Amino acid sequence: MRARVVAIGKSTLIAVVPIVLALVVMGILLAALGRDPFTFYADMFQRGLFEWQGFQESIIRSAPLLLIAAGLIVAFRASLWNLGGDGQFLLGAALTAGLAPSLLDALGVWPMLLITMAIAMLVGGAWTIIPAVLRGRYGVNEIITTLMMSFIGIGVANVLVKGPFRTDVGGVARTDVVPFDERFPLLFGTRIHLGFVIGLIAILAVHVLMTRTSLGLRMRILGASPRAALHAGLNPLRLTVIAFVLSGALIGLSGSVEILGVQGSFRADFNPAYGLLVIPLVFLARLNAIGSLALVIVFSVIQIGGESAAREADVTSDVLLVLVGLMLLFMAVVEYLRVRRGLGMAFVPPEVADRLRPPGGEGGGGAQAGEPRPALGAEKAGSR
Amino acid sequence: MSDLLSQDFLTALIAGGLVAAVPLLYASLGELVAEQAGVLNVGLGGYMLLGAFLAFVITYNTGSEWLGMLAGIVAGAAGALVMAVLCVRMNLDQIVIGIAILLVAEGATSLLHGAAYAESRPSLGSPSELAIPGLKEIPILGESLFSQNAIVYIGIALAFVVGWVLKRTSAGLSIRAAGERPEALDAAGVSVTATRTWATLCAGGLAGLGGAYLVIVGAGSFTPFITQGSGFIAIVIAMLSRGRAPWTIVGAVLFGLSLSVATALQLIGVNIQTDYVQMLPFVVVIVVLVLFARRSYLPSALALPYVRGEK
């Protein structure tokens, strides 16, 4: 009992320390800018966490991020660097927004929701096929190809919304708006929409997939050692395509959720670049789905609360970029110290941490003990 | 519409493309060195921004472009120093730290610019040119290619120098080994940490210089987020160069000129959406990769920390 309390206390401490450090450094910066850091933080947590309305906003913001995290985990676990999330996200969003109005007219709300989500997943997945095949068959590095496909995807989304999907209404190029009542239903009288549940299910499903199923294990093996995968009779091309398409589909779905839950329409040049924010989060959670869930929510709170606090303090919201950057830095540093000292896992509850711990891993053994660490090289060049 | 053959016009287009290419050239050249040593700098755009901002401040206050460029190098290298300490020495995750550096650099330069220069919006004036006599007299090409700021020539020469250093010197050998099989370098008695640290600083300094060029010559002033995601394009160029430094010239010029081509098409009355033109280089590269797919080679130990004796 006592030990348990100590353990929980310790891991909470570890989760909290980097945030506190970042807040302190940021506080000094705010003070240098002539702002009161205490008021700033009080506002931030008040709005993002403690105030019911604001907390709902945080949860709403986390919905697309959870889906992106789920998608990234699948790819990264298989050592596939899907850095093209923005393109996949925007294509999913553009197709959803572009097709939703006419589907709504023709078929009604639910069929529209389901069909647009399916299409977003298809297009997000399809957008990864070229990188997947080039990687799986010819070993072409996927960082380059996914980044380039992402730039192309962003362009295509814009071309679509300026062309076929463009509304007749004058003004900025955008799609017709899906009326608020005909988007995702809201949950239990809150503002939180169905998209959050979808995000939650996705990330939990990815957790089960990667830790409990044979397909997940196959992908992890491919990630850890492509040569071992070949030797064990796995089909690297097939697995690469499966992992990539799944990843792209989840990220495409995220775009759909953003439209059906929040935006209602897609505007030319819309690009929230969520991918860049989520990538470090899933790495800090060591590609673990549950840890990513916790981190995504923390960061949503900071974003929502921070926007408000920045306005109250009359500083531009650029301070949030600095704050988030500092938090990532400190989290990484604390994680490093944790691994060195063999402390508990940082961002997950201790009982979960126990289950996640690599079987037989002896505390130390480097930051990635038990987690296959993606290597960037096409394949670790063996001795021959 | 426009007179396509107007000499001034072509000169301006080629020169514009080159000016757009130079920041990419420096940044990708630096990144190439770091990648060869096993360090992936996702925060490359951050180094560029830091370099851009400090170069702007120094040039504006001293009036000296050269001091500004130097400041750009220092600022970019300072960003890379954080990367080197955290990722090379402490073996933290390169992707996480890289993104963190990018975010901090974006936020901090924007805040500082807002605090100091948003009201006055100073500009740096017309950059100097270091013309190459004789060559400059060649029509069109002469004006555009040989009447550029000296940094352009230095960049092009540097690409070849870096190529030579990587291939023909002990330092280059160490860098390549650090990215490919750091344990071999360690066993040979060369410090992997030192090698990677220098390579990372090199990426920072060069990217910072690229940023400096962007504000001093490219834009003539600093605006927040001025690098516009060119850090990622530079990473792509570095990777596509597959370790051969002179290829960064090709990559950077391809991307730079594609911007000029977009302008040129509009001015001669070809009304094509800029979306298409700007997608073009990426589409071309993807098509080339699909048609002539070959193992694109990245160093095996890229983005992996090295811990001596780890099993």
Place this chain on the structure above:
Amino acid sequence: GSDDDNGGDDSGGGSGDAPISEFAIVAPEKGNDYGWNQQAVEAATQVADELGIEVEIADNSGYEDISPILRELSTGGAEFVVAQASGYNTTAPDVAAQTGVPELIWDNPEANEPGISANASTASQQGAYLAGMLAAETTKTGKLGIVISADDVNWNKMSGGFVAGARSVDPEIEVELAQIGQAGYADTAGGKRVTEAVIADGADIVFGMGDGSSFGMLQAVENADDVKFIDVIGDKSPVDDQGVLLSSVLWNFEGLYKDAIADIGDGTFGEEGYELDLENGGISLLQTDQIDDQTWSDIQDAKQKIIDGDIKVPLTEEKSQVDALINEG
């Protein structure tokens, strides 16, 4: 940074006649851009001062997910919200409908909804027409350049007006247009590069539209010999140390905000939209000492004719319409 308390306790504070005690404005970028955002923030502050009411300013709010901010402001005391970006024009009506706090939006004529949302737009082509006249009378090379940072409705409208104005002076005049990129609003280097190309192609007057990128355009103009710049929305005179700023098509949002607030008081808000134009002073052409008196009086004549309806300024919301107009010449 104003106080976030409910307006209840100080509603009577400054003026008894203002229909509301607090309003808010959300703008996408920083309020010091010598352009759209600065004009909006300054106008809002001015209106609040005049009416003796509070204003909450949320600049630099970005374009991406604006609903949390709009909802927070709507539920946090503001009785009226200005959603000062055309990119907000689909989300803001939703938030207004949910919270019951009226919102002013841009460039979405469909969204007028009594008590909920009203649309604002500009007849900025009218001001650009005058700028075109000015350019045509000032040019020595007979070639004018237009540089836009993106395919933006307002930029398209003004480009069309500019071409028409210039042709009204000299039907043969050459005009060429170049766009920096899909969303090059902040691409300063791109602004400079494209403007340099336009100048090299012979233009000696550049009509430039773009937020941060317009500082790059200005740079290119400064670096060239005998080239003048016509800006839009704001007044960059304070930063024009080289004296290349010929004029600017100014937008003034003050009257617009005041009208909207008055309409809220009258209960007519949302019944129809608002428009900035030459007549209501929302659009005007900046007079600088670069403009000679004769030209200026020609411009004033034309201005009156536009107000009277004697001159019809074409409306070109799409870039293709602008291109067509240019090619007519």
Place this chain on the structure above:
Amino acid sequence: MTSDPTSAGPLLELHGITKAFPGVLANDRVDLELRAGEVHALLGENGAGKSTLISILSGMYRPDAGEIRFQGREVEIDSPRAAIELGIGTVYQHLTLVPTLSVLENLMLGSHGGTGRLDLASANDRFAELARLLGVDFASGARAGALALGQQQQVEIMKALWRQGSRVLILDEPTSMLTPQGYEELRRELEHLKDGGLAVVLITHKLHEAIELGDRVTVLRAGRKVGSLAPDDLRGRSESELSARIVEMMFGEQAAELADAVEVEAAPAARESPRRELGAVALRVRDLALDADDGVVGLSGVGLEVRAGEIVGIAGVDGNGQRELAELIAGQRRPRRGEVLLFDEDVTRLGVREREARGLRYVTDDRLGEGTVGDLDVAMNAVLKRIGRAPFWRGGTERREEIDRFAEGLVDRFDVRTPSVQTRIATLSGGNVQKLLLAREFAGEPRAVVFNKPTHGLDVRTAEFVREQIREAAGAGLAALVISTEIEELVDLCDRIAVMSRGEVTGEVENSPGVEERIGALMVARAGAGVPAGSAS
């Protein structure tokens, strides 16, 4: 450096060296002394701590306790650089070449300490000098990764000798990949170096090498030094006598069981193997061809057959297409031409899993890189080739108890030394990983198994255990194809031996006394060029 080796004091002394890894005491108060002009052989079973000890000497690991004296002076070797500066050159057990660099570049790596321009001319001279000395047959410009393992090992040795003026040379299992000729070269070279006053540490699992080359022998067991033989002890005794003593030191009282193994080591000769019943042709490959590619040896017209109950060996210098042949049989590669038949069924177009389900198995020689996934635990590695199959997975989800139970069975039967089946496999010693691989491939109903260098790097006892398993399985009707670079082993094990050279089978011989010379001849021959091919078939 022409001091009289016997009169001088030790060049290098280790005292009380202790080094612990999590859960393992790899070195426990070990003493060792090296003298100029002597070869000090270091022996011990797999996992005894030999590599750890020399890694401390070469600056890779820092000891937890103990001291190192160099010429009587206490020194601190805290990095490989410090070791190199003392004149200690090391050939590590796991090769440390940079595969993308050329041989010459690998040799020059760090050699000048500086950062300046590479002196290619003098480097090429030095290469030529060492190449003559070691009898190497590759060019200095060859890409290191494209060389055969044996050649890579030669490069490693060159690297250790590269710096002139080395005082100590450490060789961790340098002969594991060398051909008999290569070994001869090495032996001559060591003599030469000893005369030059160099002190050499030689780690090997081959007792005859230790006895032949060593002037002094030290044996480690479980991290402790359990005994040593001084030059006086070695002189004037027969090899078998010495072997017996060493084996006893290495394995203690159980040593008696190993008499056979020792004999294989000490006196390589065909032994009387009990004749097994041969069944139908189990595995047949016909006319297999493969295109050469970077790092891949091309094959042309390879044909072989193995009957049920038969053990067929493939001899040849490493890197002559053996691995490619094995991968073609296993289904990891597609041939350009030719076919693979399993009990007359054409499996050429089937994948690894289908072949495996039909009883065709492959024990790879790359235990860590290919055979196992280092970050997974022992149990998962035990079912690596059965992922998704009942009873270990049901409905796609994993059934951990079933997997653990199965793995525990394998661990018991093959005596895999591991703390538990949940231990990360990368922390196991090489021999134990190999046992697990064998256990995995023997499980179920194997009908034909390809063994690629099954005893490479294993200590005598484990190696003998592995051979015994193969014999037993063949006795029970398995068709075994054993690839090995060690002729003695093949002679000991096989019924028939085929020889591969440059991607071709240059001949096949029935195992009979005196077969070694014929194999030797075939190893350098080309198919159909004079040597009577397939004298037995």
